[in-house]
Amino acid sequence: MAKKILIVGGGYAGFYTAWKLEKLLRSGEAEVTIVDPLPYMAYLPFLPEVASGSIEPRHALVARRRHLKSTVNIAGKVTDISNATRTVTIAPNDGEPFDFHYDQLVITTGSVSRTFPIPGVADNAIGMKTIEEAVAVRDRMVANYEEAASLPKGSPERERLLTVTVVGGGFAGIESIAELRSFGTSILRNYPEIGFDETKFHLVEAMGRIMPEVSEGMADWVVKDQTRRGVDIHLNTQLTSAVDGKMELSTGEVFESELIVWTAGVMPRPFLRGTDLPIGPRGHVIGSPTLQVNTEDGEVVEGVWTAGDTSQTPDISSTPGPGGFCVPNAQHAVRQGRLLAKNIVATLRGEGVHEYNHKNAGAVAGLGVNNGVFQSGNFAMKGYMAWLAHRMYHGLAMPTWERKLRVFGGWVGHFFLGRDIVNIEMTQQPQAIFQEFASRPKPAEEKVQ
CATH class of the missing domain: 3.50.50.60 (FAD/NAD(P)-binding domain)
Known part of the structure; x- marks a missing residue:
């Protein structure tokens, strides 16, 4: 019987895990299901450019149903995990919660904004x-x-x-x-x-x-x-x-x-603390270099994997991140998702798993049109050339050629036409104008006593 692989979270790590699994799994070897309340993966490094009008919002998104051909998509949230019974509770966007049984579980729920109790x-x-x-x-x-x-x-x-x-x-x-x-x-x-x-x-x-x-x-x-x-x-x-x-x-x-x-700052999703998974001091799922979930004593939790922002994965590279763990960024999430898929398939086939040991590709940041910074080791660039490196790196890192072409096409259009400044803030209240002028039934006349 085909094994059931459940991926919780459809961001970078979750999307890339499912995408790679579809390429590696043989027909009938496993069923892959991904649970996320949103139908898309957002490429987060593009958010500042979306906010400044340099990238059209939909071009920074990847529709999972368009690119995951055999993966089952469930629109909803996992609200509870019981690894002891290999069961999760899923609350769909519409409908009643239900239980889902799995053989392999992948936790890639990403992160949310971390705030402090500052008034206002x-x-x-x-x-x-x-x-x-x-x-x-x-x-x-x-x-x-x-x-x-x-x-x-x-x-x-x-x-x-x-x-x-x-x-x-x-x-x-x-x-x-x-x-x-x-x-x-x-x-x-x-x-x-x-x-x-x-x-x-x-x-x-x-x-x-x-x-x-x-x-x-x-x-x-x-x-x-x-x-x-x-x-x-x-x-x-x-x-x-x-x-x-x-x-x-x-x-x-x-x-x-x-x-x-x-x-x-960011933090893992708080609901994970209420599950029976091993959780670190800052709310992350405890991971290992092989991306398998570990207990605090270092014992592997069979059949459970984690990657991306939600995981506490040891950084065994030559330049480890703060605290010795992989930092929460897209570079790690994408690479971990690909390796995670390979390790799941290897486990299903009784083969050995590999450790995640990344080679740092450097740090690159866009600082507005025609300005940026890039640093890799002792090599650094500033200004226009660094901005080009930023756009080239992230443009090529955007998953699928369909999305790459949309992003690069938008940049070319903005080069000749400038950024669009049309404000469509009313989309956040789409019924306001309609309701203002919509005809309504007249109140029924009171019955004469």
């Missing part, structure tokens, strides 16, 4: 972890410029609308603030009522430096470059309050910001 953040900030958030940031920024253009210069509301704040100075934060600053500068030609000096962009970082993945010299260059372009970078600074958009910093500085983007 939960109510006013937007993350940069999903395609929906990136689209909302783009539309909000354009809508703010549109509204500000009609307000008197120097008015508090105009200043608030033209102020953008990003919290977190890792790769996601730096790329987000740089792309938004580049976007804000480029669209001023369409808003002659607004001057460059009126637009304010703030980056708040609690540590004394940004981008820990690159050298300190490179990080310092990025700070100077973005400062020159009009970004206020607050190092060794914590956000203490964001109530009603009033930004209060630990340095005592206070300003108001209509658009607040949170990029200060």
